[in-house]
Amino acid sequence: MKNSMWDVVIIGGGASGLSAALVLGRSRRKVLVIDAQEARNQVTRSSHGFLTRDGISPGEFKQISVDQLKRYPNVVYRKDRAVDVKKEDSLFKVATEMGSDVLSKRVIFATGMKEELPDIRGLQEVYGTSVFPCPYCDGWERREEPLAIFGNEEWLMSYIKLICNWSQDVMIFTNGPAKITKEEKRELMERNIPLIETPIECLQSTDGRLEKVITATGDALERSGGFLMETGATQASRLPAKLGIGLGEMGEYHTQEGGESSVKGMYIIGDAKNTFSGLMKAASEGYEVGASINHELVLEEW
Ligand SMILES: Cc1cc2nc3c(=O)[nH]c(=O)nc-3n(C[C@H](O)[C@H](O)[C@H](O)COP(=O)(O)OP(=O)(O)OC[C@H]3O[C@@H](n4cnc5c(N)ncnc54)[C@H](O)[C@@H]3O)c2cc1C
Known part of the structure; x- marks a missing residue:
């Protein structure tokens, strides 16, 4: 998929990224989700506290979310890994491990955190x-x-x-x-x-x-x-750092309240923004940023 053009590329398909994909898909946006499928909670057997889904396994939670996105032909979900992101004029160019090079008007990092557990045997x-x-x-x-x-x-x-x-x-x-x-x-x-x-x-x-x-x-x-107490969590993706986004005291990426970063058109949501958001907050941030991006694009296109 060389140089295909998207409204929004979402890097990361956890609760935050898939929720953004859903609201953007329903807003008739052309959306590509690139997901390495290594969510930090996949070590657990069940997730709790997400309204209507209390006790669900992380795998099933994801499967339902991805299946529901299939209703929207303008949303593509792909297992792959973003390996480079550049901003060229007002567009983002995203390169992936499997050799795709895609262009988009907006990019959302929903890449989460990964653990580096303390060195305790067992x-x-x-x-x-x-x-x-x-x-x-x-x-x-x-x-x-x-x-x-x-x-x-x-x-x-x-x-x-x-x-x-x-x-x-x-x-x-x-x-x-x-x-x-x-x-x-x-x-x-x-x-x-x-x-x-x-x-x-x-x-x-x-x-x-x-x-x-x-x-x-x-x-x-x-x-x-x-x-x-301390799981040694660090950012799962360093790509925002390569684009100049700094880290806060807890290792979270600096953003404004709504997830907009200092690079215009680039957003960071979920654990990458908060270090540990929980599924509900991650999903709600995805919804919020999705609606806000759509509104921006609507005004640009008017
Ligand atoms: C052990 C454990 C148990 C938990 N239990 C619960 C619970 O019961 N209830 C609850 O509410 N919360 C729970 N959490 C917290 C919850 O898992 C996170 O807050 C939530 O998953 C954050 O969602 P996210 O979308 O930001 O990130 P994630 O769910 O981590 O998703 C990030 C996705 O981005 C992908 N990614 C990263 N880099 C790239 C890249 N370069 N290219 C493509 N894809 C990339 C990853 O592979 C991953 O699929 C738990 C966390 C842990 C560690």
């Missing part, structure tokens, strides 16, 4: 099955269970308080000296919340279900699940 096996980053996504299923909290970030105390909303049987594993005050340590002791600062040797699990946290001193502490 963590990869449980991540997304019994150890999760977000209690709003997976806390209900773990309620009242014996949980581990892994992390040692500045906001450790507030994260502990949050997780205790779902289970008060928690153990904190800081994998080294905890970065909290003596008063905060006393607060944890008073609440019978064990703080384990000994380095972690490994996590033991079966079929993704956490069973024990083994410390460097040989203790084996039984836990059936847990939450991870």
Whole structure:
């Protein structure tokens, strides 16, 4: 597909990109979605909190979204990866891994984040099955269970308080000296919340279900699940950075509120803009940016 011309090319087909494609498709725009199909939540078995779709698997969520786009012949969804984006005059030129070179009036980056998990042996096996980053996504299923909290970030105390909303049987594993005050340590002791600062040797699990946290001193502490404060998330695509878009403190791309970037005609939405938006917010940003782009094009064409 050399030099074909689109109204909007959407790079990334997660909740944010597919939602933008739906509203733009319904606005009669010629839309190409290029999707590498590596969403960050694909490690999980079920997604929660999306109205009408609570508990659905990430694969089914995506399949329904892509199937519904088939109603709109002006929308094309393609598995591929954008490898280069240039702005030439007022148009964007997008090159893909499979050799396509396409032109578009607007481009949306809905490329999400990818994890670089901390180096804890056995963590990869449980991540997304019994150890999760977000209690709003997976806390209900773990309620009242014996949980581990892994992390040692500045906001450790507030994260502990949050997780205790779902289970008060928690153990904190800081994998080294905890970065909290003596008063905060006393607060944890008073609440019978064990703080384990000994380095972690490994996590033991079966079929993704956490069973024990083994410390460097040989203790084996039984836990059936847990939450991870810091997943080492980084941008899944560096293409916006190549176009001069800077990163904020949390690693999110700088944009205006509505997702418009400093490059005119280029938008960034979903996790790439927020680091962790959740499916509902990602989809709502896609809807919002899709409607806003269509409105711009309508006025240009008038
Ligand atoms: C373990 C885990 C569990 C979660 N559970 C929930 C939950 O239960 N409920 C909830 O609301 N949220 C959950 N989330 C959060 C949710 O997954 C994200 O907030 C949401 O997926 C963000 O949507 P997005 O469209 O921005 O990005 P993504 O869904 O990550 O989609 C980005 C897409 O862009 C593609 N892409 C990247 N670069 C390129 C490129 N160069 N070319 C082409 N395609 C590219 C990727 O392959 C991917 O398909 C969870 C997250 C994790 C990590």
